[in-house]
Amino acid sequence: MIVQSLFRLFARLPLSWLHRLGGWAGWITYAASPAYRRRLRQNLFNALGHDDERLLRAAIAETGRQFVEIAWVWLRPVDEVMKKVRVEGWELVEAARRDGAGLLFITPHLGCFEINAQYIATREPITVLYRPPRKSVLAPLMEQGRSRPQLRAAPADLSGVRQLVKTLRSRGAVGMLPDQVPAAGEGVWAPFFGRPAWTMTLAARLAEVKGVCTIYCWVERLPRGEGFVMRLYPPTLPLEGDLEARCATINREVERLIMLRPDQYLWGYNRYKKPRSVRAQGKPAGADAEVDAAGGVRRGDDGPAHAAGGDGGGGDR
Numbered sequence: 001m002i003v004q005s006l007f008r009l010f011a012r013l014p015l016s017w018l019h020r021l022g023g024w025a026g027w028i029t030y031a032a033s034p035a036y037r038r039r040l041r042q043n044l045f046n047a048l049g050h051d052d053e054r055l056l057r058a059a060i061a062e063t064g065r066q067f068v069e070i071a072w073v074w075l076r077p078v079d080e081v082m083k084k085v086r087v088e089g090w091e092l093v094e095a096a097r098r099d100g101a102g103l104l105f106i107t108p109h110l111g112c113f114e115i116n117a118q119y120i121a122t123r124e125p126i127t128v129l130y131r132p133p134r135k136s137v138l139a140p141l142m143e144q145g146r147s148r149p150q151l152r153a154a155p156a157d158l159s160g161v162r163q164l165v166k167t168l169r170s171r172g173a174v175g176m177l178p179d180q181v182p183a184a185g186e187g188v189w190a191p192f193f194g195r196p197a198w199t200m201t202l203a204a205r206l207a208e209v210k211g212v213c214t215i216y217c218w219v220e221r222l223p224r225g226e227g228f229v230m231r232l233y234p235p236t237l238p239l240e241g242d243l244e245a246r247c248a249t250i251n252r253e254v255e256r257l258i259m260l261r262p263d264q265y266l267w268g269y270n271r272y273k274k275p276r277s278v279r280a281q282g283k284p285a286g287a288d289a290e291v292d293a294a295g296g297v298r299r300g301d302d303g304p305a306h307a308a309g310g311d312g313g314g315g316d317r
Contacts, residue, residue: 010068011075015084016225018072019065026064040268047193047255047262058263065221066112066266073114078122078148085119085219089232093123096213102168103213104206105175108254109266110218112228117175119219119230121151126173127164131156161202168209178203178250181270184277190247193255196280197272204246207239214239218257221264233257 010018030037040063044056073081096103105126107116120126130153154160164174181187182200190199207214217232236256237249258265274280 007071008075010071013072014225015069015072015227018068019221019225022065022068023061024064025068026061029064030060036268039270043193043267043269043271044262046195047258047267055263059265059267062221062264063266063268066264069112069221070114073112073118078118081115082119082122084227085115085230086227087119087230087232089217090123092213092215092232092234096215099213100171101211101213102171102209103173103215104168104203104209105173106178106203106207106214106216106250106253107175107218108179108257109177109269110258111221111261111264112219113177115219115228115230116217117151118148120173120175121148124173125150125152126175127152127154127167128175129154129156129160129164164202164206165209168206168212171211174206176203176206179254179269179271181273181275184275187275187278188244188247189280190244190251192251192271195272197251198274198278199247199251201243201247203250204239204243207246207250216253216257218260220261231260 010021013021030040040059041056044059045051048055093103105116105120107113117126117128128151154163167174178200179192180200181198182202186202187198187200189196191197192199206212214235215232216235217230220229220231222228235253237252239246239249241249
């Protein structure tokens with residue numbers, strides 16, 4: 001109840017106040033948690049190859065803003081939220097629609113990632129996978145925040161994967177968060193900023209569904225509560241080769257987006273953790289569902305993964 005009350009209080013604050021509060025919250029979390037502090041510093045160093053104290057300080061504050069602004073995005077009226085959002089690159093969507101393509105939006109945990117699907121839903125229907133948050137107290141708030149017109153949630157299981165495939169084959173839109181660590185049976189090892197990371201395969205498989213146009217997007221957080229800019233980009237690299245190669249390509253595309261505003265990435269997330277029963281640098285034990293290039297679902301080495309709905313902020317941090 002305390003957490004829910006705090007979220008509702010945060011949602012009432014002006015965005016500029018909330019972002020100032022979030023900056024303080026980021027520093028409090030950084031000071032209070034040695035494990036989080038160590039992971040954030042290590043992940044940032046790994047990406048840059050050197051220490052950058054100025055960027056580190058910015059990332060600490062931006063992570064706090066990223067967390068508290070979720071309340072504002074979830075609980076404010078959608079039209080009020082969208083007044084704070086401008087968009088660059090929507091012509092990619094319009095061109096894909098003229099070609100009759102389905103749309104796969106790939107969005108890393110960069111900036112205010114919660115806005116991506118919500119904005120798209122104001123223009124056309126979009127389907128995302130839904131996985132309840134690890135902190136169950138946030139579940140009703142998440143459900144309220146994501147109960148928007150034209151924003152559809154699919155369960156994070158085999159039926160949800162089938163729903164995503166069906167949506168893409170019918171030329172609909174699907175949203176994905178590709179940079180969460182999937183469970184065993186849902187990923188492959190692929191480089192992420194030069195280190196092996198257990199990487200979801202669902203995004204790569206869905207991108208191979210016939211007639212799909214992939215668009216990378218993220219939402220930049222502007223200073224002083226001025227709002228947000230949603231930016232959309234076409235792929236810069238061909239998605240080809242085996243599954244590991246395709247996942248590595250998506251990781252490189254994600255890296256490119258992150259380096260546009262590295263201070264706004266979720267560096268405190270434990271991106272390099274190894275799920276149980278997964279062999280380091282090897283294939284996982286067990287099997288689950290996979291999506292083939294024709295858009296079907298078959299048995300294999302992949303299963304449902306996180307999507308633009310995610311688990312309310314990136315899971316294990």
